[in-house]
Amino acid sequence: MRLWSVHPRYFDRQALTAAWREGLLAQSVIAEPGRGYSNHPQLARFRETAEPLRAIGTFLSGLVDEADARGYRFDRSKIREAKMGERMLVSDGQLAYEWSHLLAKLQRRTPELWERWCDEAMPEPHPLFTVVPGPIASWERPSS
Template identity: 60%
Template sequence: MRVWSLHPDQLDRAGLIACWRETLLAQAVLAERTKGYRNHPQLERFRAQADPLASVGAYLAGLAAEADRRGYRFDRTRIIDATDAVERITVTDGQLDLEWEHLGAKLAARSPEDAVRWSQSRPRPHPLFRVVPGEVESWERARL
């Protein structure tokens, strides 16, 4: 499961669609609608929020907004709690940098055109996240 901290407009088509699907799975876990992935480390940041379902809903809404911008159709009715009045979640600049490099490697392998675009920009966070100084997050398992 990869729930990117990066802004959805920085993901290629495959990354955006996969993130949507994987975040819907994360939402199902948080809503106790599935038994799988209950202990997935990326869920820690949502569980730490006052309203985890609202936070993951706000994350999904950000993905859906990017999908709309690209002309894709993500089914917003699948978002359990679409409340946008949630507190922003912090993410460290170290985490954002790690994900940026991880995305660059993926793009180089599957989407050379997007890899060029990637190489000409800098990482920005998903609108739900607020960047703070720090190392890679404790819940991150991928190491480059």
């Protein structure tokens, strides 16, 4: 499961649809603890908020907004709650790690998008997040 901190404008079709599916799964797990991947490390930052269900719903809303802009049809009614009042924090180290991970995927799957974004030093974050200085998140499982 990858719940990206990167703005969905950078995603190829595969990343956008996968993030949507995985976000819906995360929403189910947060709404009904004990289901599925309830101990998945990427859920930690959503659970740490005052309103975890609104946090994941706001994350999903950002994906639907991007899908709408591309003419895709994601079912917004699947979002249980949204409009979280506060933004979540993401470290610049985490955002950089995810950016590198996404660029590697784009290079393999969608070279034309990789070409478009490869010179971008740091992407914008998903609208849910505010970037702060810091390392890769403690819940991240970096690959070698």
